[in-house]
Amino acid sequence: MITDNGVLIKVEGLEKEFSGMEKRALNGVSTEIRQGEVVFVIGPSGSGKSTFLRCLNLLEVPTGGNIYFEGIDITDKGNDINSYRQKMGMVFQQFNLFPHLSIMRNLTIAPMKLQGKSKEEAEATAMELLKRVGLEDRADSYPNQLSGGQKQRIAIVRALCMKPDVMLFDEPTSALDPEMVGEVLNVMRELAEENMTMVVVTHEMAFAKEVASRVIFMDSGTIVEEGTPDELFNNPKSERLKSFLSKVL
């Protein structure tokens, strides 16, 4: 269920404090992710980008604030987070494919065990998606037989096999050799063109400029500035964003 104004995820006053850390990783973050939006999160190292993203599906449990996913407060302990996670695909920097399972099994295990799909059904979906990323011939391979770029494309497909409503990416190209970055970005670009709702943490500024519908700049656990790519990259307002851009562009 999407709320009336198309808001898929609403974040209110999000806080995260890691035990033993004096500074909060997140210090009151509020924003909305709308249906079909491609939101890029940028900012210096340690600014809380990953923590923010990982709070969205409660891989990190926030210590304050609320997250509404499709209108439901998922930070409320009474709600079963596992069922909401099925609708939020996540792609990790380190791919995290399951090395003991074949590619096909990596792609079908969750739909079969969690959504009650038959083997045929799950494999048909997986095959179709594999074709789209050009890896249909690797169905019977194992993760360790693939290159980094191939692994990450498989990881994206694994998340897509659950037919999620939103895809979360945490620096999906940071662990890749430079010549493999392009093939992963191409897959992400296609997803964006198909109006998949996406939240992407990245250091690929050129890609953010090109694909983002909105950019969030974070620093010290807060959102300092957000707006269209043109607004942020070409007319930054805050000093912190200006100095950040001068370093990365």
Added chain:
Amino acid sequence: MEFFQNFADRFYLNFIAEDRWKYIVNGLLTTIEVTAAALVVGIILGFIVAIIRATHDMTGKMKIPNFLCRVYLTVIRGTPVVVQLLIIYFVIFGSVNIEKVVVAIIAFGINSGAYVAEIVRGGIMSIDKGQFEAGRSLGFNYAQTMIYIIVPQAFKNIFPALCNEFIVLLKETSVSGYIAMQDLTKGGDIIRSRTYDAFMPLVAVALIYLAMVMLLEFAFNRLERKMRNSDH
């Protein structure tokens, strides 16, 4: 010639006369029975304890079960298995009529479980945290992530250590004579007390253990190689 005649006579006296070979064969069967059953008990117990401990380490939950597990591990690993066997037989089951084989299975199972638990826990903790997160992010709950993602990978890593524990267990059951259970070792010892010949029965017992251990090691090595080949 005289040597061979002498050897044949002693062989006859120790194993053939009065069907003494039955002590060896029946003892061997008891040893195998106790080892196999204790292995099953140990593995089940070990996996349960390991998962409780790993869950506590990773999530901070299960404080009380974790505490009980730690007491169990400390006591079992801190005392000799013979003492544990004697306590279980004479103290815990002292006033009940219970078969010695069952007591041995319980004692060795509980003992082995403690060692299996620490092996398995090490295996679980050695799996990259990202595997766990990938499982949870797809919507698997904690238990499903353990069952489908973590434990199968951990099992592959710890298989050699588990095999080793199996071999240790097989040899450890040789102290069952303390509760007068007639296992392989006790069988050989009974023959010795009847024939006053120590060499023949005890060396025979030693060779049988050795043969079993070598056979197991051969089988485990093959299995391990097979598992490694299927690991890509």
